[in-house]
Amino acid sequence: MTRPIQATISLEALRHNLARARAAAGRARVWAVVKANAYGHGIERVFPALRAADGFALLDIAEAEALRALGWGGPIMLLEGCFGPDDLDTCERLNLWHVVHDPAQIHWLASRRKARTHRVFLKLNSGMNRLGFTPGQYRAAWQRLREIPAVGAVSHMTHFATADGDAGIDAAREAFLSTIDGLPGERSLCNSAALLRFGHAAGDAGAARRDVVDTLGDWVRPGIALYGGSPTALAPDAAHWKLQPAMSLVTRIIGVQSIAAGEAVGYGASFRAGRAMRIGVAALGYADGYPRHAPSGTPIVVDGVRTRICGRVSMDMVTVDLDPVRAAGRAAEVGSPVLCWGRHRDAELGIDEVAEASGTLGYELMCALARRVPVQVL
Numbered sequence: 001m002t003r004p005i006q007a008t009i010s011l012e013a014l015r016h017n018l019a020r021a022r023a024a025a026g027r028a029r030v031w032a033v034v035k036a037n038a039y040g041h042g043i044e045r046v047f048p049a050l051r052a053a054d055g056f057a058l059l060d061i062a063e064a065e066a067l068r069a070l071g072w073g074g075p076i077m078l079l080e081g082c083f084g085p086d087d088l089d090t091c092e093r094l095n096l097w098h099v100v101h102d103p104a105q106i107h108w109l110a111s112r113r114k115a116r117t118h119r120v121f122l123k124l125n126s127g128m129n130r131l132g133f134t135p136g137q138y139r140a141a142w143q144r145l146r147e148i149p150a151v152g153a154v155s156h157m158t159h160f161a162t163a164d165g166d167a168g169i170d171a172a173r174e175a176f177l178s179t180i181d182g183l184p185g186e187r188s189l190c191n192s193a194a195l196l197r198f199g200h201a202a203g204d205a206g207a208a209r210r211d212v213v214d215t216l217g218d219w220v221r222p223g224i225a226l227y228g229g230s231p232t233a234l235a236p237d238a239a240h241w242k243l244q245p246a247m248s249l250v251t252r253i254i255g256v257q258s259i260a261a262g263e264a265v266g267y268g269a270s271f272r273a274g275r276a277m278r279i280g281v282a283a284l285g286y287a288d289g290y291p292r293h294a295p296s297g298t299p300i301v302v303d304g305v306r307t308r309i310c311g312r313v314s315m316d317m318v319t320v321d322l323d324p325v326r327a328a329g330r331a332a333e334v335g336s337p338v339l340c341w342g343r344h345r346d347a348e349l350g351i352d353e354v355a356e357a358s359g360t361l362g363y364e365l366m367c368a369l370a371r372r373v374p375v376q377v378l
Helices: 011-025 035-039 043-050 061-069 087-094 103-110 135-147 170-180 192-202 210-216 323-327 351-357 362-367
Strands: 006-009 029-033 055-058 076-078 097-100 118-124 151-158 247-259 277-282 299-302 305-308 318-321 337-344 347-349 375-377
Touching (some): 011 029, 011 192, 035 043, 035 362, 043 061, 055 061, 061 076, 061 087, 076 087, 097 103, 103 135, 118 170, 135 151, 135 170, 151 170, 170 210, 192 210, 277 299, 277 323, 299 318, 299 347, 299 351, 305 318, 347 351, 351 362
Parallel strands (some): 055 076, 076 097, 097 118, 118 151
Antiparallel strands (some): 006 247, 247 277, 299 305, 299 337
């Protein structure tokens, strides 16, 4: 028998989440962001559910190659653009759209000889201060691109730094709109947080309002929302946005210990029992992608009953409190199922809740799923 841990990817949940994103997008088209191997879910696995998007956005040319090999003939955008001039050959061969955020990328395009081959999104740095041209640099960059024979359409893009917090998007949106005022070209502003907060907040009645149209632009770029994670600290529960978990991680109890009050559990004896208790050992550890820094008390579900982990997470095992499970009338024995995050039978545990208890984000847990964990697509 193989080690009893498995991840499942739900195509139904992915389709549902994409539909939620599209409902929030109004008239805008939807890029399905599948960078980092579809946030750890696997591009090949999610493609059947997400192919209803208008385009795919990612970072690596290898991921773009994979999408073309799957039969996708629509738009693919490189979110960080080209990393060197040779990448432009691949963009021409695969018909990839790409972001331009640095003068070096403009210089590479200027050396091309094929007329009107490249469709680019020029990126404005509206406050994130990672990639992009400042408002003072932007129009000159746009004009330079328009003069390059190899460049066809030039679209406009920015990325919100505080869409998931109290500061919101107003300042960045106004910087973007004032900078591109009067310039032709499509626009892309919204990540998952901006889309869900300001798209759904507008509702059908506000769908034609000028500020809503300006915010949604022509393309939106949902990422984490497609996979059922919450993109915003203002609503850490993804269920608030009516999103469904696309990834579930389930294992089983492989051992049971009865310990007395005062006895310790795990490395470093960081957890000591305040009473006599039963401890279950689950086949789950940081080598599977579960966060090593998850503290005692992090929620976990055993046989449908919510309980907690006790002691340090080790490479291949984690120890859990079985007393609440037995109190609920469940067996709590070797072979009992353990839900780490996602859904199993009638139980659900949000990946964002596990991440918050561990001092991280659901994004990281998704991307950290280890290769040794078997994955089933449902």
